Amino acid sequence: xxxxxxxxxxxxxxxxxxxxxxxxxxxxxxxxxxxxxxxxxxxxxxxxxxxxxxxxxxxxxxxxxxxxxxxxxxxxxxxxxxxxxxxxxxxxxxxxxxxxxxxxxxxxxxxxxxxxxxxxxxxxxxxxxxxxxxxxxxxxxxxxxxxxxxxxxxxxxxxxx
Amino acid sequence: xxxxxxxxxxxxxxxxxxxxxxxxxxxxxxxxxxxxxxxxxxxxxxxxxxxxxxxxxxxxxxxxxxxxxxxxxxxxxxxxxxxxxxxxxxxxxxxxxxxxxxxxxxxxxxxxxxxxxxxxxxxxxxxxxxxxxxxxxxxxxxxxxxxxxxxxxxxxxxxxxxxxxxxxxxxxxxxxxxxxxxxxxxxxxxxxxxxxxxxxxxxxxxxxxxxxxxxxxxxxxxxxxxxxxxxxxxxxxxxxxxxxxxxxxxxxxxxxxxxxxxxxxxxxxxxxxxxxxxxxxxxxxxxxxxxxxxxxxxxxxxxxxxxxxxxxxxxxxxxxxxxxxxxxxxxxxxxxxxxxxxxxxxxxxxxxxxxxxxxxxxxxxxxxxxxxxxxxxxxxxxxxxxxxxxxxxxxxxxxxxxxxxxxxxxxxxxxxxxxxxxxxxxxxxxxxxxxxxxxxxxxxxxx
Numbered sequence: 001x002x003x004x005x006x007x008x009x010x011x012x013x014x015x016x017x018x019x020x021x022x023x024x025x026x027x028x029x030x031x032x033x034x035x036x037x038x039x040x041x042x043x044x045x046x047x048x049x050x051x052x053x054x055x056x057x058x059x060x061x062x063x064x065x066x067x068x069x070x071x072x073x074x075x076x077x078x079x080x081x082x083x084x085x086x087x088x089x090x091x092x093x094x095x096x097x098x099x100x101x102x103x104x105x106x107x108x109x110x111x112x113x114x115x116x117x118x119x120x121x122x123x124x125x126x127x128x129x130x131x132x133x134x135x136x137x138x139x140x141x142x143x144x145x146x147x148x149x150x151x152x153x154x155x156x157x158x159x160x161x
Numbered sequence: 162x163x164x165x166x167x168x169x170x171x172x173x174x175x176x177x178x179x180x181x182x183x184x185x186x187x188x189x190x191x192x193x194x195x196x197x198x199x200x201x202x203x204x205x206x207x208x209x210x211x212x213x214x215x216x217x218x219x220x221x222x223x224x225x226x227x228x229x230x231x232x233x234x235x236x237x238x239x240x241x242x243x244x245x246x247x248x249x250x251x252x253x254x255x256x257x258x259x260x261x262x263x264x265x266x267x268x269x270x271x272x273x274x275x276x277x278x279x280x281x282x283x284x285x286x287x288x289x290x291x292x293x294x295x296x297x298x299x300x301x302x303x304x305x306x307x308x309x310x311x312x313x314x315x316x317x318x319x320x321x322x323x324x325x326x327x328x329x330x331x332x333x334x335x336x337x338x339x340x341x342x343x344x345x346x347x348x349x350x351x352x353x354x355x356x357x358x359x360x361x362x363x364x365x366x367x368x369x370x371x372x373x374x375x376x377x378x379x380x381x382x383x384x385x386x387x388x389x390x391x392x393x394x395x396x397x398x399x400x401x402x403x404x405x406x407x408x409x410x411x412x413x414x415x416x417x418x419x420x421x422x423x424x425x426x427x428x429x430x431x432x433x434x435x436x437x438x439x440x441x442x443x444x445x446x447x448x449x450x451x452x453x454x455x456x457x458x459x460x461x462x463x464x465x466x467x468x469x470x471x472x473x474x475x476x477x478x479x480x481x482x483x484x485x486x487x488x489x490x491x492x493x494x495x496x497x498x499x500x501x502x503x504x505x506x507x508x509x510x511x512x513x514x515x516x517x518x519x520x521x522x523x524x525x526x527x528x529x530x531x532x533x534x535x536x537x538x539x540x541x542x543x544x545x546x547x548x549x550x551x552x553x554x555x556x557x558x559x560x561x562x563x564x565x566x567x568x569x570x571x572x573x574x575x576x577x578x579x580x581x582x583x584x585x586x587x588x589x590x591x592x593x594x595x596x597x598x599x600x601x602x603x604x605x606x607x608x
Contacts, residue, residue, distance in 0.1 A: 016232040021182045021190035021224070029182040029190040031226040033243055049302070050281040052288035063187075069180055069194035073232055083215065085189045092292055096303040112233075121308040122380060125285050125390055126278055128302045140193070140215050147195050150213025 002040030005154050008082050008139050012038040016110065017073040020045055020132070021065045022057040022088075030057065036066055037105040043084065043134040044102045048126045055090050055130050064088045064134055071145065081145040085138045086156075092130035099129040168244060168266060170201045175242065175268075176227035179208055181250070181257075183223040191215060192226075195257075206246070208257040217257070223250045225259050242268035273575050279376040286391060301391050313387045313398060314405075315359045320585070321459045321490050322355040323348065324592030325483055329467025331599035332479040335547060335606070337472045343420060346412055347467045353409030355459075358435040360402035363388060365439035366508070367395055369447075375504030377574040381581040382497040383504075406432065420470040427469065431462045449511040451498075452491045460487015482546045482595060485533040485553070489588040492529055495522070496563060496584045500574030523567045530560040530587075537595070549605070550598030556590035559583055 002009050018036040021029050032054050037044040043066060047055055058064060067083040068074060091098060106113050120127045140151040182192040196209040206225060210216075217223055224247050231240040246261035267277055285302075292300045304312065311317075330344050363384050366372045372389040387393040413428040434454050437443035445454045464483035469475055495513060498505065499522065502514040514522050534557045540546045566580030 016238070017228070017230045019180050019182075019192055019226060019228060021192045023184055023188075023190050027184060028222065028247060029184055029192070029224045031180065031182045031192060031224055031228075031245060033228045033230065033241075048278075049285040049288045050278050052284055055288065056291065063189045065182075065190045065192050067180060067192040067194065069178060069192075070228065070230070072177070073230055081194050083192055085187075085191065095289075095292070095300065121304065121312055123275075123278065124304050124312075124392060125282065125302055128285070137189075145194065147193050147211050147215065148209060151215055153214060 002038070003156050004038075004084070004136055004139055005141070007080060008084070008141055008154070009038065009040075010076055011068045011074060011080060011082050012036055012043065013109075014076055015068045015070075015074045017070060018045075019067045019069065020054065021067070022054050023061045023063060024053075024057050025060060030054070035106070035110065036068070037102050037109065039105060041135075043086065043136060044105065045132040045134070046099045046102060046106075046129045047132060049095060049128045049130070050125050052130070055092065055132070058088045058090050058132060062087045062089060064132075066134060069145070078143075079145050081142040081147060083140045083151075084134070084136045085140075086134040086136040088132050088134045090130050090132055095128040095130060099131050102131060168264060169199055169204060169206065169246075169261060172197070172199050172206065172227055172244065176229050176244070178227075179206065180226045180228065181208060181211070181217045181223055181259075182226060183217045183221060183250075185218075191217075193217070204260065206259040206261065207253075208250075208259055210252075210256055217250055219250065219252050219257075221250060222247065223259070225250075225261070240269070241274070242266075242270070275378075275575060276376050279378065282389065289391065304392055309387065309392060313360060313363070313385050313393060313401065314356045315385055316356075318359065319352055319355060320589050320592075321493070322351045322463060324490075324589060324596070325459055325463035325486050326351045326467040327596050328482055328486060328592060328599070329464035329469075329479050330471055331596045331603075332464070332476075332482055332546075333468045333471030335599045335603050336476070336478070340471060343416065343470050344467075346416055347470055350409050350412030350416065351463055351467070353405045353412065354432060354435055357402050357405030357409055358438060359385070360398050360405060361436060362439045364395065364399050364402055365441075365444075369439075369508045369510075371504055371508030371510060374507040375501055377500045377504070379497075379500055379574055379578050379581065381578065381585070382499075382501050382574075406436070416470045421473045423473075423475070424466060424469050427462055427466050431458055431466065434458050434462070446512065447508075447510050449513065449516060451510075452495055452513055455494045456487040456491035459490040460484060478546055481536075481540050482550070485536045486588070486592050486595065488529055488533040488536075489591055492526060492533075493581075493585055493588055495526065495529075496567065496577075497581055499567065499571065500577060519571045523564065523571070526560075526567055527564055530557070530564070533591070537591075541598075546595075547598055547602035549601035550595050552598050552601075553591050553594035556587060556594055559587040559590060563587065 019031045020034045021031045034045040065085045071079050136156045139154040142151045179197040185191040193215040226245045228243040244266040248260045248262040367388045375383045417424040460483045464479050468479035498512045498514045506515045541551045563580045563584045570576040
């Protein structure tokens with residue numbers, strides 16, 4: 001049992017794509033499709049340095065949201081949609097290998113990652129990656145994905161050390 | 162890429178839902194999915210209203226994102242595309258009308274992920290500079306030493322050296338006998354000059370801007386890109402190139418001293434052609450002579466040199482045997498230059514694909530292949546090279562898929578990649594079969 005309600009965790013654990021929204025320096029929301037990984041406490045997303053503007057935006061403003069909206073990319077028995085607001089940090093202390101700490105979670109969801117990792121020589125900059133760690137604060141959950149109905153709202157209790 | 166009005170008109174057929182993103186009263190970005198339809202005449206997207214706490218603010222600027230991905234379990238994804246629109250949102254008849262003002266989009270069917278990545282290399286460098294400034298230490302991308310060496314030297318292309326050198330050795334062995342240590346030194350020396358050339362090519366493609374301008378590199382074209390990606394410094398690869406040339410020249414001098422100074426003029430010609438392939442002031446490849454230089458260097462010069470150090474004299478037969486090999490290796494370059502041509506043109510490299518039309522290039526390929534295999538047929542039938550060399554004709558069908566790919570996918574760099582691989586196989590298989598023809602002749606002579 002993690003920090004999020006079970007149906008939200010089920011979506012996070014199966015979604016092959018999510019939308020990460022960050023706030024740019026002009027205060028505009030900017031959304032990026034990324035694969036979400038979850039360990040029961042934090043949501044992890046990784047970003048290549050090739051597509052690293054979002055990392056700069058998070059460093060300037062750590063407030064983010066992650067949405068799971070696409071029925072094609074989520075294999076659950078009863079489709080639902082979720083948006084999670086949270087606070088993000090960027091770990092780029094070791095761009096070459098630091099992100100490999102989330103590889104077990106990534107591999108579980110997308111086994112093909114090992115095939116692509118084997119091609120690292122062909123795409124060296126793609127595999128220089130930062131880890132975005134998102135601590136969930138609030139989750140909005142829509143049964144059957146019906147956003148024309150009010151969502152269930154879950155406040156996330158802070159994790160005690 | 163599609164322009165905004167056309168793009169908006171295609172949203173309904175390309176995407177199943179929209180995501181509205183906005184900044185809420187807590188300062189957090191909030192995003193919520195909803196259904197949509199497009200009013201193309203008015204240039205607006207009509208979004209279904211959202212209920213409850215997740216409602217976007219009326220009369221505010223928001224980001225509306227359309228994203229599509231088709232997961233292929235166990236493989237990855239395909240059909241990746243997104244359209245991100247920024248503009249004003251206003252309520253209308255219980256729904257939300259969105260007028261886009263600014264757009265950002267990508268569709269992998271219009272721009273491959275590889276090209277998208279290549280176009281993003283400057284952003285990677287900007288990020289690395291910022292991280293370096295934040296941490297107070299230089300942060301650079303890395304690659305394991307073995308992979309970096311493989312990438313920087315483009316080691317697999319050494320087959321272009323092995324074929325003509327081993328062919329020269331085989332011709333000599335069939336006529337006059339064979340010296341192992343001389344053969345070994347010849348292969349190593351030839352490989353050093355070749356690797357020196359490969360790395361030098363990257364030095365000059367970096368300084369000329371050709372690498373930076375090329376957004377469609379493939380594993381067969383576009384150079385090693387180790388400097389462009391920041392994996393190695395220009396100084397390091399310059400020293401690496403110089404080291405390979407120095408080793409190759411030293412081996413050439415040892416062979417000349419041991420086997421005859423007649424090798425010297427050929428060796429000097431080989432080194433100069435190789436060095437000035439991209440180096441100023443001659444820059445042969447910039448003058449449209451790259452294909453001819455490669456044909457000479459990786460054909461007659463290497464085969465005659467390898468023959469000379471074995472037989473200690475020159476002869477017509479190794480020259481004739483080398484001609485088809487020279488043509489086929491020039492065709493490897495010729496096909497690999499097709500995806501590079503926009504970047505080459507920008508950098509002033511007047512390669513044949515830069516100068517000639519698609520039809521001329523495709524027909525030129527077919528004619529050159531016919532010439533190479535016609536030579537093998539005529540030379541072997543006439544007894545100018547050994548008759549078992551005729552088995553090399555068996556490799557000719559490998560040219561067919563290359564020709565078809567050039568004809569049908571000339572503008573699609575990544576679709577051309579298998580054809581580039583097949584074209585390299587054509588050179589390798591033909592050369593190997595020619596060598597095998599000589600081995601058969603040697604065995605037949607001995608029996």
